[in-house]
Amino acid sequence: MTPSLRFWIPILLLLSIRPAFAQPHSHSSSTPVSFPDIPGYLSLTTDLHQHTVFSDGSVWPDIRVMEALREGLDVISLTEHLEYQPHAEDIPHPDRNRSYQIALEEAKAHDLIIVHGSEITRSSPVGHNNAVFITDANALLDTDPKVPFSVARKQGAFIFWNHPAWYAQQPQGNPVLSDFQKERISKGELHGIEVINTTDYSQEALQIALDENLTIMGTSDIHGLIDWDYIDHGKHRPLTVVFAKDRSSSAVKEALMERRTVAVYNSLWVGRAEWLVPFLKASIVVTQASYIPETQILKLVLENRTSSDLLFENIMEYTFYSSSPVFEIPAGQSYTLQVKTLEIKDAIVLSLRALGAYMAPGVHPEITWDIPVE
Ligand SMILES: [Zn+2]
Ligand SMILES: [Zn+2]
8 A cells, every 4th residue: 555545545534424413314305295185084194014124124214214204104114024034143132112113213303103013924824914003012923823913903903914915925916815814804803905015006905805894005015215116216105095083193093993094006096985085086176167268168177186196087978178088187287178068057067987096996986076167
């Protein structure tokens, strides 16, 4: 090593180390999610399936909190695998509540609800299941797969079946409801099912949710970074929109237990008609309804008040003057329809089929709006 390098290397090293306080972390993003409330309920955005270095994720728990704040979420849970600990040599014998505690500390000064959770991780037919709203993850550890379910239930948990169609456990890519799961459902130890996990949507999982009266869920199951997996691709992570009576942890749990959810992955919305219909209805607001002068053509300006691009098909008796009968209203934007009503009306009923939304496999909701004409 030359004397000059010997001089420069320590200085360069010093320059490369910046104290943490020199980097104010940003909790804002250009792409926060936003959805309207529905009558009687708040629409809270949740992602209740995420990993950190405390299981097989690649980030410290505080990063999950910052990602959620940047994306504008209301509720998250860090659900570390109980039985899969690939970082055990670096983080030996971790307290299974630690991930939650660190996230809670980071979220203290912010408006983000942290839910205590864990992923019960077994091979098929038990599969992977998240228990959220638990009080002690350590108490869920047991060799008998029935124990974590019964203990979580006693702790007051909401429990859901993760990625039921995962091809590593279901090579045909279709979920199979096992006797083990049927028993958990009958004992009140399994309440929900993911129909959307990462970028995957399972119609068969939706059918199981409807048949077994389970809560419909969508989650990111993030292991790396939300920005790299979703935001950089122009997407938001999958979410479960929960219709809660207030903005509290207990209200979120009550809503999940009562199945008041819609799983949202960008333009794909999946939920029971009971919640999907009012949610879509609140998402589109007609901001203008007036006739083009000297015509019977009604101009309707539709505003999309969500962060999802929404696809619709005209199902009215009236046809359009300008638009295709199938049209998309981009997230946060307006779209103008010109409806040929054939005569001047005081009011019309706008009726559209939501082609990106499913209330059963292959079944789209039909939404109506009563529009007074200006
Ligand atoms: Zn899993
Ligand atoms: Zn997972």
